[in-house]
Amino acid sequence: MAEKKLLEVELAGLKMANPLILASGIMGTTPGGLNRVAREGAGGVTTKSLGPEPREGHPAPNVVKVTAGYLNAMGLPNPGVEEFASELKEVELEAAVFGSIFAHNDDEFRRVARVLEPTVDALELNLSCPHAESLGAAIGARPPLVEEIVSAVVREVNIPVFAKLTPNVSDITEIGRAAELAGADGVVAINTLPGMSIDVGTRRPILGNKSGGLSGPAIHPVAVKSVYDLYEALSIPIIGAGGIESGEDLVETLLAGANACQVGTAIADTGMSVFRELNSWLADYLDSHQMGLSELIGAAHDY
Amino acid sequence: MGKDKIRIRKIESVKDETPTIKTFKVFDPPSAKSDPGQFLMVWVPGSGEIPLAVSAVHDDYIDLAVKRRGSTTKYFHELEENDKLGIRGPYGNGFKKPTEPSLLVGGGYGIAPLRFLHQKYAEQAQIHVVAGASTEQELLFLAELDPVAVSTEDGSRGIEGTVLAPMREVLSEVEVKTVYTSGPEKMVRGVYDICINKEVKLEASLERIMKCGVGLCGSCLIDGFRVCQDGPVVGLDQLKEFEEFGVWERSFSGRKERI
Numbered sequence: 138m139a140e141k142k143l144l145e146v147e148l149a150g151l152k153m154a155n156p157l158i159l160a161s162g163i164m165g166t167t168p169g170g171l172n173r174v175a176r177e178g179a180g181g182v183t184t185k186s187l188g189p190e191p192r193e194g195h196p197a198p199n200v201v202k203v204t205a206g207y208l209n210a211m212g213l214p215n216p217g218v219e220e221f222a223s224e225l226k227e228v229e230l231e232a233a234v235f236g237s238i239f240a241h242n243d244d245e246f247r248r249v250a251r252v253l254e255p256t257v258d259a260l261e262l263n264l265s266c267p268h269a270e271s272l273g274a275a276i277g278a279r280p281p282l283v284e285e286i287v288s289a290v291v292r293e294v295n296i297p298v299f300a301k302l303t304p305n306v307s308d309i310t311e312i313g314r315a316a317e318l319a320g321a322d323g324v325v326a327i328n329t330l331p332g333m334s335i336d337v338g339t340r341r342p343i344l345g346n347k348s349g350g351l352s353g354p355a356i357h358p359v360a361v362k363s364v365y366d367l368y369e370a371l372s373i374p375i376i377g378a379g380g381i382e383s384g385e386d387l388v389e390t391l392l393a394g395a396n397a398c399q400v401g402t403a404i405a406d407t408g409m410s411v412f413r414e415l416n417s418w419l420a421d422y423l424d425s426h427q428m429g430l431s432e433l434i435g436a437a438h439d440y
Numbered sequence: 441m442g443k444d445k446i447r448i449r450k451i452e453s454v455k456d457e458t459p460t461i462k463t464f465k466v467f468d469p470p471s472a473k474s475d476p477g478q479f480l481m482v483w484v485p486g487s488g489e490i491p492l493a494v495s496a497v498h499d500d501y502i503d504l505a506v507k508r509r510g511s512t513t514k515y516f517h518e519l520e521e522n523d524k525l526g527i528r529g530p531y532g533n534g535f536k537k538p539t540e541p542s543l544l545v546g547g548g549y550g551i552a553p554l555r556f557l558h559q560k561y562a563e564q565a566q567i568h569v570v571a572g573a574s575t576e577q578e579l580l581f582l583a584e585l586d587p588v589a590v591s592t593e594d595g596s597r598g599i600e601g602t603v604l605a606p607m608r609e610v611l612s613e614v615e616v617k618t619v620y621t622s623g624p625e626k627m628v629r630g631v632y633d634i635c636i637n638k639e640v641k642l643e644a645s646l647e648r649i650m651k652c653g654v655g656l657c658g659s660c661l662i663d664g665f666r667v668c669q670d671g672p673v674v675g676l677d678q679l680k681e682f683e684e685f686g687v688w689e690r691s692f693s694g695r696k697e698r699i
Contacts, residue, residue, distance in 0.1 A: 162656075162657070163656050163657070163658065164655075164656070164657075164658045164661070164666070165658060166657070166658035166659060166661060166690070166694040167658065167661045167663075167664075167690070167694065167696075169661055169662075169663035169664040169665075169684070170658045170661045170664055170666075172664055173663075173664025173665075174664075176664075185658065185694065191693040191695060192693055193691075193692040193693050194651075194692065194693070196488055197488040197489035197490070197512070197651060198481075198483055198488070198489040199489075199651045199652060199657065200651065200652040200653070200654065200656070200657065201446070202444035202445055202446075202528070202654075207654075207656070209652070209656075209657075211651065211657060214651075214659070214692060214693050214694055215693060215694055216691075216693045216694045216695035216696070217693070217695075220695055220696075221694075224696060336446060336448060336485070336526065338448030338524060338526075339448060339485040339524055339526070341485050341486070343446065343483070343526070345488060345489075401656070402656065404655055404656060405652075405654040405655055405656050408655075408669075409655075
């Protein structure tokens with residue numbers, strides 16, 4: 138019980154039992170998958186990104202193991218927001234639910250947001266998928282478009298709206314500021330970095346889509362720096378993401394300025410127990426340093 | 441990196457098994473050491489990547505039985521000796537080792553992992569086999585498995601219909617403690633219902649769309665269960681908890697569709 142109280146967080150008015158959130162694209166394709174992760178100890182869960190129409194995704198291989206991470210090019214497969222929302226409606230989820238959405242323009246974003254709103258606690262705008270043509274990062278690297286979309290969605294719904302940012306820009310704080318200016322309740326940083334893996338035996342790119350997004354320990358320092366910079370530039374909450382596998386990774390991201398953190402790829406290496414293990418590590422850390430969770434957030438900026 | 445890193449292998453030989461199924465023999469020591477029921481992710485360069493079960497092992501070589509179904513398996517069937525494949529895995533949990541009198545119930549090319557189980561353990565435990573297929577020509581591995589009963593959907597050999605009727609018959613005639621099954625989910629569901637009814641243990645291999653193989657993407661979920669990592673072989677107690685087993689499956693987009 139002590140651990141429970143110690144780890145509670147409130148994010149843009151959203152109460153969570155702990156600061157760990159399942160990252161989008163991992164296990165979040167079905168309500169059953171989301172609930173499994175909630176029962177494994179996540180304070181929040183994010184759906185697979187949902188769009189206006191059903192998509193089957195990119196051809197396989199969709200995932201390649203590389204040094205210190207995974208490359209993936211799933212290609213935003215999803216059954217369409219109407220279909221997913223009707224499934225989600227039937228299920229009582231045991232954690233805060235973030236609905237991740239993608240679309241081509243502000244009108245489409247508005248429509249997808251409206252359909253999903255009644256079944257989720259918050260929205261996450263995917264402005265950062267690096268391997269889908271004219272979607273995700275193709276939009277999210279341009280501050281005026283980010284402003285337009287965030288502002289459209291914020292006006293459309295009455296739940297918190299988070300913008301998931303791409304690190305593949307010269308200055309992530311510019312994108313973060315655009316989101317904040319448009320009324321975002323928070324930002325999520327970072328999504329994957331673009332990458333490629335070529336097999337030397339066949340001399341071919343391995344992924345069906347040729348290139349994909351890099352996740353896992355390889356991108357963790359990029360995430361820490363992005364969160365650190367955003368903390369300096371913004372006053373809205375930040376959800377940190379990127380290669381968090383160990384308790385040290387988690388605390389490091391909080392010290393950089395994250396109010397909560399997403400976990401995804403770590404499930405492949407550690408297993409579903411990763412949420413419980415990270416929470417317990419964090420509780421021990423807070424206890425042994427005699428600190429509250431809120432004191433940890435951004436504490437590295439004192440130096 | 442270990443087993444997740446793609447290993448490029450040359451095809452050693454190709455054998456026609458049925459009009460729609462070919463066996464590809466490949467040198468791959470990590471897969472040769474796998475447990476029956478585990479699966480591999482096999483990359484067909486230039487086409488796609490599919491999950492496949494090992495159907496037999498010969499020292500460091502494995503047999504992969506491939507049924508021509510979609511675009512990747514069609515392309516796969518064009519491959520010849522010395523063409524290259526990429527293999528990662530083995531993944532997931534295999535069948536428990538049979539120690540008591542057992543019955544293998546296989547439908548179509550789903551019988552492939554059961555053949556590996558039979559090859560590995562037939563001398564250590566009493567193992568009976570029931571095999572089914574759409575037609576006589578599509579019955580697989582009859583010589584190796586020597587089934588006590590066969591069924592075909594068109595009645596061209598054995599009992600007309602599914603494997604379920606001969607399975608029931610065998611269970612009432614010989615002592616069986618555990619049933620091992622693999623095949624289309626509708627059939628596996630039927631096998632499950634019989635096992636519940638007859639109070640026999642069950643080890644069932646499930647097949648779902650798998651995209652990542654490492655437990656991340658969610659495409660193989662049954663309820664909250666990841667067939668790739670938590671399965672693909674599951675026992676009776678686990679199956680009892682599923683709401684979607686044998687009723688609902690997921691398409692490539694993740695859409696829930698009736699089986």
